[in-house]
Amino acid sequence: MTTEIEQFKSEFFKALAHPLRIRILELLAESDKNVNEIQTILGSEGSAVSQQLTILRAKNIVIGTKEGNRVLYxxxxxxISELLLVARQIFNNHLVDTITLLDKFNAPTKEVNKKS
Structure with a gap:
């Protein structure tokens, strides 16, 4: 049986499960931006950015505030900024572990190559 908090977490992480949405959130963690600013920074089509922002808004991850004829996100x-930072740290830890494992795996090969 799924509890409400488990369901919330599942839906929340599903909303984060897209590279463009992650990048948008990283930009918004720096400062509030409108669609045009996000599009320019990412070099992405406005429709793609708008589509991803719609998903993030629907999941209450970002909010839009009307300023004149623009919406500031x-x-x-x-x-969420902290969550993104923790995710980056976890990724870096995995990279360090992978590099360490590869170094151990390749160590005998290095020794053999030195003798040749």
């Missing part, structure tokens, strides 16, 4: 919860 921001993170709904500043802890």
């Amino acid at each position: 921001s993170l709904r919860d500043p802890m």
